[in-house]
Amino acid sequence: MSTEQQPALELDDIQAGALHERPSPYVGRYLLLRLHDPAQGRELVRRLHSLLVAGNRAQGAGAQAWATVAFTWAGLAALGVPRSSLDTFPREFREGMAARAHELGDVGASAPEHWEWPLGTDAVHVAVSVLARDEERLEAVAAGARARYEDLASVEVVWRQDCYQLPSGRTSFGFKDGIGNPDVEGSGLPARNSSERPIKAGEFILGYPDETGSLPPMPQPDVLGRNGTYLVFRKLHTDVAAYRRYLRDRARDRDEERMLAAKMVGRWPSGAPLALAPDADDPALGADPARNNSFGYRDDLRGFKCPAGAHARRANPRDALEDERSVDVRLHRMIRRGTSYGPLLPDDVLEDDGVDRGIVFVFAGAHLKRQFEFVKTQWINDGVFIGAPEESDPLVGGAHAPTDFTIPHVPIRRRLRDLPSFVVTRGGEYCFAPGLRALKWLGDLDS
Amino acid sequence: MTTADQGTTRPGIRVGSVSEFTLFFRVIPGHADELRDALTALQNTPGYRPGDYEVAIASIHEARFALFDDDTRLLFATSFDGSWDAYMEDFAAGPLQLFDAIFRHTEGYAGLPDVAAVKEFILGAQVTAAAYARNYPGTVKELRKAERLRGAFDRVLDDPRAEEALSHPALKPLLDEAADA
Numbered sequence: 001m002s003t004e005q006q007p008a009l010e011l012d013d014i015q016a017g018a019l020h021e022r023p024s025p026y027v028g029r030y031l032l033l034r035l036h037d038p039a040q041g042r043e044l045v046r047r048l049h050s051l052l053v054a055g056n057r058a059q060g061a062g063a064q065a066w067a068t069v070a071f072t073w074a075g076l077a078a079l080g081v082p083r084s085s086l087d088t089f090p091r092e093f094r095e096g097m098a099a100r101a102h103e104l105g106d107v108g109a110s111a112p113e114h115w116e117w118p119l120g121t122d123a124v125h126v127a128v129s130v131l132a133r134d135e136e137r138l139e140a141v142a143a144g145a146r147a148r149y150e151d152l153a154s155v156e157v158v159w160r161q162d163c164y165q166l167p168s169g170r171t172s173f174g175f176k177d178g179i180g181n182p183d184v185e186g187s188g189l190p191a192r193n194s195s196e197r198p199i200k201a202g203e204f205i206l207g208y209p210d211e212t213g214s215l216p217p218m219p220q221p222d223v224l225g226r227n228g229t230y231l232v233f234r235k236l237h238t239d240v241a242a243y244r245r246y247l248r249d250r251a252r253d254r255d256e257e258r259m260l261a262a263k264m265v266g267r268w269p270s271g272a273p274l275a276l277a278p279d280a281d282d283p284a285l286g287a288d289p290a291r292n293n294s295f296g297y298r299d300d301l302r303g304f305k306c307p308a309g310a311h312a313r314r315a316n317p318r319d320a321l322e323d324e325r326s327v328d329v330r331l332h333r334m335i336r337r338g339t340s341y342g343p344l345l346p347d348d349v350l351e352d353d354g355v356d357r358g359i360v361f362v363f364a365g366a367h368l369k370r371q372f373e374f375v376k377t378q379w380i381n382d383g384v385f386i387g388a389p390e391e392s393d394p395l396v397g398g399a400h401a402p403t404d405f406t407i408p409h410v411p412i413r414r415r416l417r418d419l420p421s422f423v424v425t426r427g428g429e430y431c432f433a434p435g436l437r438a439l440k441w442l443g444d445l446d447s
Numbered sequence: 448m449t450t451a452d453q454g455t456t457r458p459g460i461r462v463g464s465v466s467e468f469t470l471f472f473r474v475i476p477g478h479a480d481e482l483r484d485a486l487t488a489l490q491n492t493p494g495y496r497p498g499d500y501e502v503a504i505a506s507i508h509e510a511r512f513a514l515f516d517d518d519t520r521l522l523f524a525t526s527f528d529g530s531w532d533a534y535m536e537d538f539a540a541g542p543l544q545l546f547d548a549i550f551r552h553t554e555g556y557a558g559l560p561d562v563a564a565v566k567e568f569i570l571g572a573q574v575t576a577a578a579y580a581r582n583y584p585g586t587v588k589e590l591r592k593a594e595r596l597r598g599a600f601d602r603v604l605d606d607p608r609a610e611e612a613l614s615h616p617a618l619k620p621l622l623d624e625a626a627d628a
């Protein structure tokens with residue numbers, strides 16, 4: 001079905017966590033819940049619904065806290081969603097992330113048998129995240145959330161992960177993250193990338209036309225699917241000491257070390273993109289939301305400024321592939337809502353201290369397969385699309401570990417050899433974050 | 448489309464970075480002549496003209512259409528860089544639409560602009576090769592780059608000072624190739 005007129009986004013029905021930008025800095029908490037009884041599960045959903053309604057009302061500058069609620073497929077089943085409805089979810093979601101491990105490159109140390117319990121098992125039913133500007137406010141919302149499940153004996157908290165974003169926005173490898181996000185048509189948020197038309201809302205929220213002109217496949221009944229979005233979360237451990245040692249070993253001096261690190265990411269630590277600041281970091285550019293995501297790669301197809309294999313350029317090649325017509329980059333975008341966990345490794349420490357640290361990667365989008373899984377398997381794990389089939393993402397790794405990384409440079413390109421994997425998957429889940437009416441429908445299910 | 452895609456996909460065989468992609472269609476009775484005309488028109492478009500080497504889709508190694516069984520059936524066979532499954536959405540949303548003028552003479556084609564229907568139509572026509580081999584590894588991108596390098600090396604060898612220049616120890620691997628390059 002194709003539609004010309006664009007229906008307005010029902011922003012008051014979409015969970016605020018999906019489209020809204022978050023405060024910065026913040027502290028947050030992820031909770032995974034297991035439901036042992038459908039009736040109490042639905043009672044929980046009704047209570048969480050009221051929490052989210054309040055949260056959505058408070059959106060804007062005055063908001064104190066942000067909560068998001070999502071369900072795995074097993075969780076929807078545990079609530080008593082009928083089979084006829086469960087069957088309408090896409091295959092990837094029904095199978096879950098652990099079943100897709102081989103596809104996704106979660107093998108070796110990242111394989112599901114090494115994941116943190118209960119990630120990847122059918123004990124994960126409900127995911128709740130809460131974020132706030134500081135600990136005190138987080139505690140207040142968390143207490144509000146806790147009050148909603150504490151007296152429900154059959155609701156079990158099976159996993160908890162604290163997380164945070166630093167004022168600098170930097171994560172464990174030392175780079176500012178969370179900059180490259182798509183401008184979404186109709187979201188009401190300011191467009192950040194002047195070199196690209198905003199992406200159709202249907203790429204991220206179910207029930208609206210997407211970039212193909214069609215409505216994305218939507219789980220049924222309509223009330224359940226509409227205004228929902230799929231969420232992917234992955235706890236990714238980062239071996240910061242190994243990463244630093246690798247760079248130290250390969251670089252002639254500290255300047256070159258910083259350069260190699262920036263080439264791997266596609267941005268400088270401040271967030272300044274190599275496409276706009278090829279030779280040195282530019283903290284003012286990195287800090288300026290009006291400029292730090294407004295660029296393309298068309299004037300740099302050979303990658304002299306930003307290598308085609310750099311993490312951010314792989315994950316979103318922007319206009320670099322336009323002439324090739326093999327791929328439509330707009331079909332493979334994602335909203336990222338990642339966050340840090342664990343303390344940073346102090347500057348200059350090169351030995352591992354054994355502490356778990358990294359990012360909780362969070363994706364929001366309407367298609368698990370053609371967005372998250374495509375980007376992970378075709379662009380990050382694999383290098384066929386850049387004509388370097390043996391190379392994987394130098395920062396987050398992939399199918400070919402150890403991998404090489406080619407840095408185009410005049411007069412002679414540089415090739416880093418034998419990059420180990422600096423990132424290990426600790427586990428993750430595919431979830432569905434329904435709209436508020438859908439949440440109410442779930443809470444009122446009568447099975 | 449409101450239901451989940453639950454069709455079974457039959458992936459093409461992959462050799463190295465390349466996937467084969469083979470489609471069989473039935474020609475709508477009475478449309479054979481128009482279809483031949485459409486194929487001739489395609490052959491005359493930039494990229495398909497003999498010697499062009501610029502197929503619009505940059506990841507395609509080669510492509511052919513063949514009419515068979517007294518023009519009642521149509522074969523489309525190609526090889527492309529990437530995994531079969533991942534790129535179907537992209538092909539249906541863009542490049543395959545270039546073939547609209549051809550597909551409209553085949554059965555089951557609902558036409559543009561319904562991308563989901565185009566995808567279903569393509570998946571329905573796909574048959575996995577029973578045997579598939581390639582005689583060279585590499586992606587189109589790598590091959591084009593190799594061609595560029597080969598041209599550059601030829602220009603070096605055509606220079607009378609090439610032998611002297613290539614006698615530097617660092618260039619030994621190139622000198623080893625120079626005798627019959």
Ligand code: HEM
Pocket residue numbers: 171173175176177178179180181236237238265267311312313315316334336358359361372375376380395396423
């Ligand atoms: C520990 C693992 C990871 C780390 C440390 C990491 C870090 C970063 C950094 C520093 C940036 C640049 C800042 C920005 O544009 O926001 C970035 C961008 C990005 N990353 Fe990651 N990342 C990780 C994993 C992933 C994974 C698994 C995916 C996708 C499957 C991904 C997708 C993206 C995307 C889409 C962008 C934005 C690109 C753009 O729009 O220019 N990242 N990441």
